[in-house]
Amino acid sequence: MLQVQVIRQNREEVIRRLRVKNFKNLELVDEVLSLDEDRKRLTQQYDEGRATLNRLSDQISTLFKAGQKALGEEKKGETTTVKQTLGEVTEALQVAEARLQESLVLLPNLPHASVPPGNTPGDNELVRDSGTLPVISGTPLPHWEIARIYQLIDFDLGARITGSGFPVYRDQGARLQWALIRFFLEFNRSRGYMEYMPPLLVNPATAFGTGQLPDKESQMYFVEGDQFYLIPTAELPLTNIYRDANLKAEELPIRMTAYSPCFRREAGSYGKDVKGLNRLHQFEKVEIVQITHPDQSYEALEGMVRHVEELIGLLGLPYRILRLCGGDMSFASALTYDFEVWSVGQQKWLEVSSVSNFETFQSNRMKIRFRDTDSRPRLVHTLNGSSLALPRIVASLLELNQGPEGIRIPGPLQPFFGNDRISPVP
């Protein structure tokens, strides 16, 4: 959520930036400013009414204590009109505040100055890649074939138990999941991230805090009876750990990591996009979150990009890093880097991580503040990234490392998997 004060002071700049993000409803900016004027005007009227009423109450109190009952009763009469006006003003003020809020939450975050313009994935900017793409002798199989032959993942069984997009991992396939999860967590921990195991269902306030509500409501599974959302990412519970917090500057930065299953309805997806592990309704992911001083968030973002890059490098996967264009960025983000790994079996890039700086967009909603020396509390910056999402890593890994002797497991992962290869089923 943008801060009204920022919009008021930088109206032109705000509109210019929203254009970069391909935001169409630009009239909303002036609407917000006008609604804020209403709010200020009504607030002033409300304050004056309250002040009058407070004075009268004091006078009545004094009169009754002095035993002047008749005069006291007379004063009471005077409050009637004040109260009536105050009641009307209060109602109007509440409406004005609600309207302002409703409009304000519809404005996406402003993109950072380095965000390239554009509207499609083709407009994303290549930051760097791992070099020449590997060539596999023979015809490399796609991961769903490998998963079938080695009996690692059963998509049909999952479809019968739940529905499409809910695969069942079996034996070496299941163990590979846990090996990757533990490997990712240990790597994150070694770089100062505190490990958490958070709730997988969250309430609306939490989903609002990180920006999924109201923007992404239809993408989340909802538990009707208890009004809970199944988390689409551990970002929600992790970042909300610090909701309403008043931090000290020396407590920053805060680094957190957690593994969680992620649940996404993915309404509107179809065709080869959802083949195999490419797009699932339930998948495993390890997330990293940082809460930083506003002056240090971009440094932190670059650090997170290097962190994820190193992790993918340890798995030996071909990758590239993209800076997302304005139109391809998420609602809440100010700057996002996407990581893609190469699928040699499908001959295409697969997104495995998205690393973003949200600046104060989330912290303004969650009221995460910190106090610098002798200043008033200020909003922190929040960042997060995948480190990493499993399915497409598994897809790339299986396809790249297939061979006659089985699937080779990258060295750094072997201690977690307990073997140097996935063996053929006897």
Place this chain on the structure above:
RNA sequence: GGAGAGAUGGCUGAGCGGUUUAAAGCGGCGGUCUUGAAAACCGUUGAGGCUAAUAACCUCCGGGGGUUCGAAUCCCUCUCUCUCCGCCA
């Protein structure tokens, strides 16, 4: 699921219709003293709105609503915590 008790400032905790503009203690910050520190003493110390303002005014005692001239205090409701019963990995 049933019955009861509770939720107050960074923490502990008093207040249970009107000098509460929220006591007191702890913690934090500043000062006196000291070579320095500790102790002691003195002062200061929540958030938000409006604002040029660290001025005035207004709001906030878990959330929401109500009664009253006036609510932390009374009533309703929701959420959460604790105790007991039931159920249960």
